[in-house]
Amino acid sequence: MSGQATDIRVFERQELSKSLQAYKDGNTEEKKFLTIDNKVYDITDFIADHPGGEQVISTHIGKDATDVFHAMHPKSAYETLANCYVGDLAPEKNKTQDKEKQNSQAFAQEIRELRDKLTEEGYFDSSTLYYTYKVLSTVSICAVGLAMLYFGGHSTPIVFAAAVIIGLFWQQCGWLAHDFGHHQVSDDHDKNDMLVIFLGCFCQGFSLSWWKNKHNTHHASTNVSGHDPDIDTAPILLWDEFATANFYGSLEDNPGMISRFIAEHVLPYQSRYYFFILGFARFSWAVQSLMYSFNQGTLNKSATLNWMERSMLVSHWILFTTWTIMFIDSFTNMIMFFLVSQAVTGYALAFVFAMNHNGMPVISQEQAEDMEFYEIQVITGRAVTLSALGDWFFGGLNYQIEHHVFPDMPRHNLPKVKPMIKSICKKYNIHYHDTTALKGTLEVLQTLDVVQKLCGKFSKKVF
Structure with a gap:
């Protein structure tokens, strides 16, 4: 699994968009990220081992998976998730909604x-x-x-x-x-x-x-x-x-x-x-x-x-x-x-x-x-x-x-x-x-x- 303490940094949201677009384009070389509770996880090497199947986790590459993760995973999954942690998500900058x-x-x-x-x-x-x-x-x-x-x-x-x-x-x-x-x-x-x-x-x-x-x-x-x-x-x-x-x-x-x-x-x-x-x-x-x-x-x-x-x-x-x-x-x-x-x-x-x-x-x-x-x-x-x-x-x-x-x-x-x-x-x-x-x-x-x-x-x- 990816993610060591020395690699932890702040991710800009454009990087996640890039990860999503690369997945859509079929680019297997790009790293695959998702976010949960504003933390970024590198799931590139974990996808094949995901207990729920590759297909389900792939649908949230480059996206915020906070709610779907909490809704569908037992407490034991949080330890596995921590192994993929690589950084925090930068706050949105002056985005009007x-x-x-x-x-x-x-x-x-x-x-x-x-x-x-x-x-x-x-x-x-x-x-x-x-x-x-x-x-x-x-x-x-x-x-x-x-x-x-x-x-x-x-x-x-x-x-x-x-x-x-x-x-x-x-x-x-x-x-x-x-x-x-x-x-x-x-x-x-x-x-x-x-x-x-x-x-x-x-x-x-x-x-x-x-x-x-x-x-x-x-x-x-x-x-x-x-x-x-x-x-x-x-x-x-x-x-x-x-x-x-x-x-x-x-x-x-x-x-x-x-x-x-x-x-x-x-x-x-x-x-x-x-x-x-x-x-x-x-x-x-x-x-x-x-x-x-x-x-x-x-x-x-x-x-x-x-x-x-x-x-x-x-x-x-x-x-x-x-x-x-x-x-x-x-x-x-x-x-x-x-x-x-x-x-x-x-x-x-x-x-x-x-x-x-x-x-x-x-x-x-x-x-x-x-x-x-x-x-x-x-x-x-x-x-x-x-x-x-x-x-x-x-x-x-x-x-x-x-x-x-x-x-x-x-x-x-x-x-x-x-x-x-x-x-x-x-x-x-x-x-x-x-x-x-x-x-x-x-x-x-x-x-x-x-x-x-x-x-x-x-x-x-x-x-």
Whole structure:
């Protein structure tokens, strides 16, 4: 890692801008800096070893990463950070700011103060009883589904019902793995990782490292075009004008036959096939997980964790296949069980994911550089007001804005802080979008419709 005591100096802000521009230009020779609490850190040699993945830390090269660092790192990360310290950031010189910028900074400062207050009051301390109940009740869903196959594998209606139950089990495992992956339950990284490996890799079939690499980047650059992998769904779905322009622009010189067909005859109708596509989400992510684990390995380069991830992923499919073959007495019912269980999970996961951010503002990288982290988290998120059953189905992610502002806060405390955050947003005129599941779904479809019309225009222009 970079940074010795003799190297410490005061950095002018132009040096950070130079670091950012060099990264954008693909210049690998320039040093890579970021700032946290007005201190400058040289992360040039640390990027490859970043436990959260190279992609996520790279999104903040040359930028102020204060809020995203505090929001997404445990106390143990501060010692590692200190090893990269190389100097202090020079104060801004007579820079006048408009009222909107001042308002945004005041909003961010009040959110920081709220975080400190909530930390002192124990809002970031998880309930062992709550999470014990969640793990046991979730595993019991699986037990019910497998028991139905064991005793009723000869009955098509029972096999179908078991497929639905197993599908819901996988979805609920995803929410629990998400909580442990964000260290909401414990400050012990190893303990969290072991539970993610059990719930995520073994029970659900999703790779821990694949998820972290993708999800951490999503949190660091939420709905930022070109950075957030969750809105990078081309050529299946396009969510904004940036992605549309990039996709159709890439086809201008030499479009392939398949790409041209998709551009002309598929994407201009994406709102029509949207719900059909969701059913394939779970299987697609499971395949991506296997490919990532066996091709990329683990984020922290641990051979032990790598072996555990791969063995648990393989064990998931062996157990799933074995139970299906042993206790379902008809090949037709086996196929039905596979398709229904995959589709139920796909719909149950993707419906929630789409509700979280799709159809909300997408921000260019240039805009993001001039915005406060907390403001981005609020304006790009969609809160969904639901019943207790809806909260269970959504895994608490209907409190999406609260989760993005405080990603390490235990799920059971998010409802308590919702009115606090809404109040601060109202005070500073920061838009907090709270809606119902039905209206949220219509917003998603309306966004797809707007973009598909744009696709039609681009198609005529390019071809």
